[in-house]
Amino acid sequence: MVNIAVLAKISLNLNLLKIESNGKINTAESPLAISEYDKNALEEALRIREKFGGKVICISVLTWGPVNKKLQDAERIMRETLALGVDEAHLVVDDYFDSCSPLETSLAIASVLRKLGNFDLYLCGESSMDVSSAQIPARIASILDIPFITYVAKIRIEENKIFFHRELPNGVQIIEAQPPLVVSVTGEINQPRLPTLKQILQSKNKPLIKYTLKDLQIETKAGKLNQWMEVRPVIRKNIIYEGSKLEEIAQDLINNLIQEGVLKI
């Protein structure tokens, strides 16, 4: 039996960002989505459970507020994880965490984890798709005082040993280690499944437990940081060709590229 806690980020949906005319991202009005590689972490947890049995829970801290605008979207995302096969979902929602930094997020996750007891593996994506600090895995390991292995593209279990293949810029590093461990995974580790209709219906009866700041024990001397995000402007010609006359389109495109001085024939 392997018990697994998946740490999943409720990220901004990068395709639906609300951008103000001054380039600032209006996070309050931007819809949410589960972070890309956390889906792979979830999938890996489900595969391990299929082989070895055990329990899979999912924890998330809503870091984009305000809660009154975002709660429904956040709950929908947690329900999706339940539909995929997670046994219990745990969600921290409190305006205290609006636009917070990895320091506060990791304290909240660790505080929920302490209530739930020990797990063998703590799985998450290599980094979140919106903020991409990649601090959470090592921070959680540090608070729990256990080792961490990041950027894992393959987990191989052989007899009593577990091997982790780390995808590093110059090659693959192989690590052998025993649980408990915090492991972050890359997109190449697996192809996440989609839930069936039956699973989606069943997920309504599974536990989704919510916490606010007062349910957690969070102590920090560090102040909360002020931060904001802006999007780099895009200035392009946006000339679009449509239709079935591919030869003509090709000819026109070639002429334009020659005129731009970027193509020589």
Place this chain on the structure above:
Amino acid sequence: MTSNIIVFSEDSKIINDALHVAYSLSEKTGNLIALTNSDENAEEYFRNFDEVYVTKKDLMPDQWASLLRKVFLEKNANYVIAPHTVNNNDILSFLSAKEGMHMVSNALSFQEKGDYYVFSRQVIGGRGISYIEISKNEKIALTVPLKVYPKINLNKSPLVKEITEIPNSKINFAGFEERKRSGVNIENADIVIGVGRGFKNKEDLKLAQELADAINGVVGCSRPIAADYGWLPNDLWIGISSKIIKPKLYIAVGISGAPQHVSGIMDSKVIVAINKDKNASIFKYADYGVVADLYQFLPTLTKKIKEMKK
């Protein structure tokens, strides 16, 4: 505030990439203390520091993390700065959690603003920038990108101490496999054709290669083509987590235009997109967009170019 600053890198070859930021934040009066491994040219890198703690061996991240914490506490330091690598970022995160500190990963720039520093970093897959204000009184950890900040030469005569007491690691090294490389340098090419998941099979990539051959370009790809499918070597993958390119002409074929990909091509002179979905994001970033099936349009385009050459 006079402050001691620890500059850390598990690899001493890149330690000076973090020097400029460290030196600026030390307000020129704090001591610069390095913790790193040794290397045949290490003496030269170390001349920028007041004190150097060095190990003769390569260590695992958890071993580095406990050594770093020891030095950080002993030296009563306010800042820890490292060149940004996967392991350095993890090691600083581990320390930051132990010490209850904030950390800024991959800080692109910093500015003073009264009692605060404002750091910037890339977010939204490189399409956005976030600005983070931190009080000068906070202890913080920072990683900074390689080759971004100016080089400086301080020419000090450091006190070098070898660390001989190395804590045990709880994880074991079990091997390393070098990655295969294409040998093609897509960063220097004038014309790059980017292939994405719109291609159904590895063999079909020849459609892009034929176009590339006809216009003297090279083929690059989106992340899944290299990382998930292994159809092309990793050094051809374009985007925030790999190669940033600025060719004269970039042609995205069967690529949806995810921010992590687009941030790697933003500075191309002209961008062309070929995609059968007219709502694909890539069209927002394109000068010329062709809404068509690549399996029909690519051969047509290549044929036309070959005809014109005759």
